[in-house]
Amino acid sequence: MSKLPNLKKVLSKAGIRGMTVIQVLGCGIEKGTRVRTGDEGMDAL
Secondary structure (H helix, E strand, O other), X not given: OOOHHHHHHHHHXXXXXXXXXXXXXXOOOOOOEEEEEOOEEEEEO
């Protein structure tokens, strides 16, 4: 069951009147890419 209707209700009560919903695919095991910039590394997603 979708949790979106309940979320919309709660956000509406909090005064939030709009949102953008995006379907995201993947299972969370993607780690991104490690980029080296000088002495520090930065995670690029």
